Amino acid sequence: MAPLLSVSGLHTTFRTDDGPVGAVDGVSLSVDAGKVLGVVGESGCGKSATSLSIMGLLPRTATVEGSIRLGDRELVGMPDDQLRALRGAEMAMIFQDPMTSLDPVIRVGAQLEEAVRIHRDVPKQEAREMAMKGLASVGIPSPEERLRSYPFEMSGGMRQRVMIAMALINRPRLLIADEPTTALDVTTQAQILDLIRDLRTEVDAAVLLITHDLGVVAEMCDEVAVMYAGRIVERASVDDLFARPQHPYTWGLLTSLPGRHRAGERLHQIPGTPPSLLNPPPGCRFAPRCDFVMDSCRADPAPALSTHDGTAVACHLDAATRAREGARAARDDAP
Amino acid sequence: MSELLIRARDVRIGFPVTRGIVFQREVARVQAVDGVDLDLHEGETLAIVGESGCGKTTLARGLVRLQPVDSGTIEYRGRDITGLRGRDLSAFRREVTMIFQDPIAALDPRMRIGQSVQEPLDIHDIGTPKERRARVQNALERVGLSAEHYNRFPHEFSGGQRQRIGIARALVMNPKVIVCDEPVSALDVSVQAQILNLLDDLQRDLGLAYVLIAHDLDVVRYLSDRVQVMYLGRTVEAGTDDQVYDAPRHPYTAALLAARPVADPARARTRDRIVLQGDVPSPIDPPAGCRFHPRCPMAQAGCAVTDPALEQDPAGHGVACLHPLAP
Amino acid sequence: MVRFLIRRIIGGAIVVLVVTLAVFVLFGPVLRMQSDISPARLYAGKNPTPEQIQRVSELLGLDKPYYEQYLITMRRLVVGPSDEEKARLCPGSTPDECDAIVGRFGSSFAEQVSVDRLIWDAFPVTLSLTVLSAIIWLLISIPLGIFSAMRPRSLLDRSSTVFVLIGQSLPVYYLGLLALYFLAYEFEVFPPSGYVPISDPIGWLYHLILPATVLALQFAAIYVRITRSQMLDQMGEDYVRTARAKGASEKRTVVRHAFRNAMLPIVTMFGLDLGLLLGGAILIEVTFGLQGIGWLTVQAAKRLDVPTTAGIVLFSAIIIVIANIIVDLVNAALDPRIRLE
Known part of the structure; x- marks a missing residue:
């Protein structure tokens, strides 16, 4: 069966005053219905630009090349009105900051009803009914009263529930969650992650989860793509990624997590900062920060993603070194 | 046992909730910190953990006298600092400094880095201009920046480097205690590790004591010796790392x-x-x-x-x- | 909501009270310190004898202590002139005649007429000019601002920037004189001056359209700029992205979401500008010979007509306070965060 979402060779470029910035540089990934793909990386790695490219929500200064297929439809180059008919119906998105993602002057109920009535010609009463069921399904107490609330009358966790209800109200086949819990407190984060997990099985949607938090990845995802400076450097099942990480950047991410260290023991740190995408280094973009860098890494062409045992990795290192160092990073990571 | 630097007892800090435009009157008081005790010894790290609204940041601001304390005592080396003024307050502020969550907001965008770091010395009128400059360069080098960064502006730095500048600014006074308010929560994982290691090194080399305000329990465990968990203005649990995390x-x-x-x-x-x-x-x-x-x-x-x-x-x-x- | 309104009204009343006090001090005690323009002397006519001035002082109550004068002034302002005052100030007139001479705001020194009457005659002119002008400037600036914000750096956006620059840098009287010269004298499309009451709507519009447009152009420039910047801000907000992610059309996103939020500061500014203009658009009224509040202000100042000047200041203050209260109410209606605070 073909995957529900399949992105290949995606290039997203922003026009800026200083020149073109290649935020996404040849990303390929796919998600099946009922599965969660995590896209993990640090700020500026292109994970959000990837999700906005899929949704077609980029500003005018951006150009998208490559292929994005949702089911059997190609989204790149699709006319605006057709894309709009898919947004919010076939594919939906929830965002990082629930405090600012809802319209502050419109009642929550009206915002939910709007999401229904944009796509379906149903009477107001029915839309209201659906909005109420939506709120109930995300665990909001007394949903009928809550329909009349304004966003500012709700807590952050409540608002994120409203966002989720709104995204799922038309039963989309693809749900993109961009850092859905980053702005929330730990105990609220746990509630929202539970909710997304429960609803995913219920609506059987494919989920693309964008996050910087490896903990969230481990809790939520089936597959993971690790992004660095606009490219995917490693793609694996969640178990493989944590048990047998293959890319030096992934090792760095895992070993720099403070949670796995005792006081007194030094944290591993990746030296330096990610490169500017205005003028990225040739070859592997991680080379300037990599502990295992070789001469071939600094020259074009950059290592391509190649697959071994189900894990795709873009690295020139030999398999033996990767296995050895990967095991070390994974062990480091184990309690 | 090492010297007790800060001893706070029954600290209460509140904010008024006011009503009215012309005639403001206080209709209620939010007790952000409601009777908290705290001890900090020389060279140790005490972590204050909790979710938003638990009062941890208000408490931190109270400890450095950025926020007036309603009642209770905060003793620094045996002396209550809640009523300090003038010269005494200034002397206290040399020894207890603070770094903030958002290093971008904490730096004046039009000030050169060197000036920003030197500002506390200017305010407290410490040393000759030459000595000040030497101390600033020393502090910049300590946090892993070089003297050549002295004349640059904040926007030329990445988030991690800005936090280093914030730390240099806190260090330049040769403090005994640094109150760190969410020092790494705005940073990416790999950069976060750099800053945590830096804080750890500085503590070891300079014998600093930290009060670490954080919501991330993993960060806390990495740096802290003791933890205090807060909920709605109260301490609900306090103990060593092992006590609190393991049991x-x-x-x-x-x-x-x-x-x-x-x-x-x-x-x-x-x-x-x-x-x-x-x-x-x-x-x-x-x-x-x-x-x-x-x-x-x-x-x-x-x-x-x-x-x-x-x-x-x-x-x-x-x-x-x-x-x-x-x- | 009711409490909100009551609070605003009480606040407004306090402001008006402070203004009355300021007006009283400035036009009474302060003026008196310079003896040659004391109110009594001004009232007494040319080259008065000391006895005449003394008589006028008694007539106007200027010989009483200041606090008493202020209380009398305030009483007159709130409940109207007393019979005793009427009898004193217009002896031998019928009550109707006297009403025309003695009013709440006092009597003009320059003419045998009450300040109330002067203001009420002038106000419709200013009101007409302001309302017509406001309609024109909103019709120009709101769409222009929205479209420029939707397509930044486009031809339309650049043209509107030029328009803003011209509108803001050309003084309104200069633009007014240009318009008068070309459209009224050279080509005689519009009448050069005058005001026709709204009971003749076509004449009203015909006489007002030119000054109202000139006034509107200047405000339109400011409103294009603020609409554009507000819209740009709002279009960058997360909730606008949410609306798009729902599949909302561009029109719906802009009108229902972004503009509704962008409107809040514009409404505030609009209310205050209206209040300000209703207190008299001096330059435009003088340029086009419209006998509104602004024109009246100039007349009163020229003739050192103290009660009229004071009356206009007080009247304008009341209008601005009312405008402020209305702005607050409209904002509360538009923004639940204010309403449900």
Whole structure:
């Protein structure tokens, strides 16, 4: 069966005053219905630009090349009105900051009803009914009263529930969650992650989860793509990624997590900062920060993603070194 | 035992809730910090942990006198600092400094880095201009920046470097204590590790004591010696790292620990999860009895009535709960 | 909501009270310190004898202590002139005649007429000019601002920037004189001056359209700029992205979401500008010979007509306070965060 979402060779470029910035540089990934793909990386790695490219929500200064297929439809180059008919119906998105993602002057109920009535010609009463069921399904107490609330009358966790209800109200086949819990407190984060997990099985949607938090990845995802400076450097099942990480950047991410260290023991740190995408280094973009860098890494062409045992990795290192160092990073990571 | 630097007792800090445009009157008071004790010894790290609205940042600001304290005492080396003024306050501020969560907001965008770092020396009128410059360069080098950064502006630096500048600014006074308010929560993981290592090195080399305000329990454990968990303005549990992390006795601490995502898929699937219901109540009108009881999975009848005090066991592990978890 | 309104009204009343006090001090005690323009002397006519001035002082009550004068002034302002005052100030007139001479705001020194009457005659002119002008400037600036914000750096956006620059840098009287010269004298499309009451709507519009447009152009420039910047801000907000992610059309996103939020500061500014203009658009009224509040202000100042000047200041203050209260109410209606505070 073909995957529900399949992105290949995606290039997203922003026009800026200083020149073109290649935020996404040849990303390929796919998600099946009922599965969660995590896209993990640090700020500026292109994970959000990837999700906005899929949704077609980029500003005018951006150009998208490559292929994005949702089911059997190609989204790149699709006319605006057709894309709009898919947004919010076939594919939906929830965002990082629930405090600012809802319209502050419109009642929550009206915002939910709007999401229904944009796509379906149903009477107001029915839309209201659906909005109420939506709120109930995300665990909001007394949903009928809550329909009349304004966003500012709700807590952050409540608002994120409203966002989720709104995204799922038309039963989309693809749900993109961009850092859905980053702005929330730990105990609220746990509630929202539970909710997304429960609803995913219920609506059987494919989920693309964008996050910087490896903990969230481990809790939520089936597959993971690790992004660095606009490219995917490693793609694996969640178990493989944590048990047998293959890319030096992934090792760095895992070993720099403070949670796995005792006081007194030094944290591993990746030296330096990610490169500017205005003028990225040739070859592997991680080379300037990599502990295992070789001469071939600094020259074009950059290592391509190649697959071994189900894990795709873009690295020139030999398999033996990767296995050895990967095991070390994974062990480091184990309690 | 090493010297007791800060000893705070029954600290209360509130904010007025006002009504009215022309004639403002106070209709209520939000007790952001409501009777908190705290001890900080020389060279140690005390972490204050909790979710937003628990009062941890207000407490931090109270400790450095950025926020007036309503009642209670904060002693620094045996002397109450809550009423300090003028020269005494200035002397106190040389020894106890602060770094902030958002290094971008904490730096003046039109000031050169060197000037920003030097500013505290200028304010306190320490040393000759030449000595000041030497101290600034020394501080910049300590945090891993070089003297050549002296003349640059904040926008030329990445987030991690800006936080280094913030640390240099706190260091330049040769303080004894640095209060760190969420020092790494705005940073990416790999950069976060750099800053945590830097803080650790500085503590070892300079014998600094830290008060670390954080919501990320993993960060806290990496740096801290002792932890204090706050909920709605109160300390609910306090103890050493091992006591609090390995054998939490307050249900809230247990829930916090359980809620944090684990970067290990196998364990994530099998572990017990306690997911708290609802949200943190408003501090304007905190629940009667134990403040945590409406969300507590183990609440019993008495919890809605009796407000538990923080009680220590012989090992110094304190918990404010009527029915604490078995150790 | 009701409490909100009551609070605003009480606040407004306090402001008006402070203004009355300021006006009283400035036009009474302060003026008196310079004896040659004391109110009594001004009232007494040219080259008065000391006895005449003394008589006028008694007539106007200027010989009483200041606090008493202020209380009398305030009483007159709130409940109208007393019979005793009427009898004193217009002896031998019928009550109707006297009403025309003695009013709440006092009597003009320059003419045998009450300040109330002067203001009420002038106000419709200013009101007409302001309302017509406001309609024109909103019709120009709101769409222009929205479209420029939707397509930044486009031809339309650049043209509107030029328009803003011209509108803001050309003084209104200069633009007014240009318009008069070309459209009224050279080509005689519009009448050069005058005001026709709205009971003749076509004449009203015909006489007002030119000054109203000139006034509107200047305000339109400011409103294009603020609409554009507000819209740009709002279009960058997360909730706008949410609306798009729902599949909302561009029109719906802009009108229903972004503009509704962008409107809040514009409404505030609009209310205050209206209040300000209703207190008299001096330059435009003088340029086009419209006998509104602004024109009246100039007349009163020229003739050192103290009660009229004071009356206009007070009247303008009341209008601005009312405008402020209305702005607050409209904002509360538009923004639940204010309403449910």
